[in-house]
Amino acid sequence: MAKKEIIVVGGGIGGLTAGAMLAQAGCRVTILEASREWGGCAGKFQRNQFLFASGATLGMGLEKGGIHERIFRHLGIKTDAQRLDSVMKIKQGDRTLTFHADRQQHVQALQQAFPQKKNEISGFYEEVYQKAAKIRLLMKKLPILPVKTGKEAFELLSSLRPAHVSLTPDFFKTISSLLKKHDLHTCHDLVSFIDGQLIDSMQTTSRDCALLMGVLALDIYHEGAFYVQGGLYQFAYELMNAAKRNGAQAILGRRVTSIKKVGDRFEIEDHRGKIRTADHVICNAPIQSLPGLLDHPSYLQLSTGLKKRAKKDTWGTMTAYLSLKDAYLPADFPLFQQLMNPDGKGHDEGDHLFLSISDPHDRLRAPEGYRTLTVSTHINLDHWKNDEQYEENKALFTEKMLRTIRAYYPAIDEALVELYPGAPKAWERFTYRPSGMVGGFPQTRSHSLFLSVSHRTSLKNFWLCGDSVFPGGGTIGVSVSGYHCFHSITGRKLIQ
Incomplete structure (x- = not known):
């Protein structure tokens, strides 16, 4: 029997998971990534002697029975990760809370912080x-x-x-x-x-x-949260190497410009004009990319619901990447933390920051005596539409984020070596996500579970994976969607 020929469009964690598992199952797999980096939103970039995690930073699902542990065990992958007892700190003005990995300790700490609501x-x-x-x-x-x-x-x-x-x-x-x-509901800090x-x-x-x-989101950190040496891009490279070991082609710098259904097969053209054919296509790009990827007759075969959602924007992110002198940082500077703007009230637009800093001994990310820090906040992309507004927002948000960090760490300016702002166009340029959208759809009642987007489309043998589809964003979510593509194509299951 002829091997199934499969092309995966996009080398994020979801696409690489699907590609690696399908290659191990004996399929002929080609993974095409538009950028020069594997991992998508869990990728990396280098500036001088510093390596920065692009977006996703906190390792999840590596505990026994976790989705990454199961997939990696299935593929024979080993990772270098440190399990965290204290997952992160959360600073809200004068109050500092700790997210403890141990459930009982976590609840007791919150009861101590809010004694009037202990029961x-x-x-x-x-x-x-x-x-x-x-x-x-x-x-x-x-x-x-x-x-x-x-x-x-x-x-x-x-x-x-x-x-x-x-x-x-x-x-x-x-x-x-x-x-x-x-x-x-009236305990506002909680x-x-x-x-x-x-x-x-x-x-x-x-x-x-x-x-x-x-x-699940409130419980998942208790199952296992990890610091991964170098960053979560390690997941991407391990998956890519596993795919290659099993005969897959994995090619960077190949931006797909057209996907066309011709009979029972697909023709996939890249930006250099090269055309490849396949029995199946797995699209590891946001569904908002579909109108520009599929030729018109193929796009019309998609369901009305999918086409409707493909027109909806999701969140964007404003990110700042800092290289820092370790000597100026407090000894208890957490690996992961959330900072609330002392003057803010919301959880977006720079009022809520997520910080991830490299471990002092992580030589993959920074030389001795230095560390790299990734800072991000959710933003509404509607406010970034015209060029003048864009440049103004970029400067304003960078300064707003720095002001919040200074409020908690006044010596941050002395520690600062370099700062690189990552506004939506940077995400669009380097990860090819339309308008710089990240994170997928909010998991509201109208976008989750039975009302989420399926990995299966009405265009036969055209599959979706990534943060746009069930079960959503994060490396765990996109890995599950990649597995679902593998399972639906081969009928095989992940080992327990």
């Missing part, structure tokens, strides 16, 4: 952890949502247990409703703390975050 916090997190445990039991077999075929329905039903019946009413609720149930976790993982806050996705 309510206990009840809230007990329910969060109970619901998350039930969902993880369901997700162990990685069922596909939304269900599109009889086989997918059967696999979902086979994953269900009696305990899952109790989750049914939660499909229609938000995290905000759970906070209100436990009388925590809600802000929870919103900080949700905005970075679910792309939305408690008011709109779907409850079932939200409890």
Whole structure:
């Protein structure tokens, strides 16, 4: 029997996962990445002697049974990662909270911070952890949502247990409703703390975050959070090398400009005019890229719902990359932290920052005595449409982010060696994401679970993976979507 020929468009974590697993299964795989770097939003770039993590920085899913651990074990990949007992610090003006990996310690610390809500916090997190445990039991077999075929329905039903019946009413609720149930909705600093976790993982806050996705997000750090030496780009390179070991071609600097369905096969043309053919195409690009990638007749074969969502913008990000002298940083400067603008009220537009700094001993990212720092905030791309506004915003946001860092770390200017701003056009230019969109759709009730975008499209043998589709963003989410493409094409399953 002839081997299936598969082209993966995009070398982010999702596409590389699909490509590596399909190559190991015996398919003929070609992975085409437009940029000169693997990893997409989990990539890297070099400036002089400093290496910066582009976006995603906190390692997840490496614990026993975690999605990355399972995929890497399936592919024979080993990683150099340090498990964190203290996942991150969260600074809110005069208050500093710690996200502890241990669940009991985490709850006790929050009870100490908010003693007037001690019993309510206990009840809230007990329910969060109970619901998350039930969902993880369901997700162990990685069922596909939304269900599109009889086989997918059967696999979902086979994953269900009696305990899952109790989750049914939660499909229609938000995290905000759970906070209100436990009388925590008026405890503004605690809600802000929870919103900080949700905005970075679910792309939305408690008011709109779907409850079932939200409890997973609030629980997932307790399953395992890791510092990866060098950065999460290591995942991308390990996956790429695994794909190559199994015979795949993995090519950088090949921007796909056209995907055309011709009979039962596809013709894929790159920016150099080279045309490749394949039985299957896996598109590891945001669905907003589809109108420009697919030829018109093929695009018309997509479902109305998918085409409608392909016209919707998602978040953008403003990022700052700093190289720092370690001697000027406090000894307890956390590897990961969130900083709230002392004068701000929201969790976007520079009022909420996520910081990731290299470990002092990580020689892959900085020479001895120096460290590299990635700082990011969510932004509304509607405010960055014209050139004059864009340049003004770029300068204003850079300074706003620095002001917030200075509020907590006054010596940051003495530590600073160089600063590189990463505005939306940089993300568009280097990762080819339309308008610089990152993170995928917010995991609200209208965008998650049964209402999310499927990896399966109505254009036969044209598949999607990445942060636009179920189960969403983050390296865990995109890896699951890559696995779903592998599973649907081959019928094979990931080892337990």
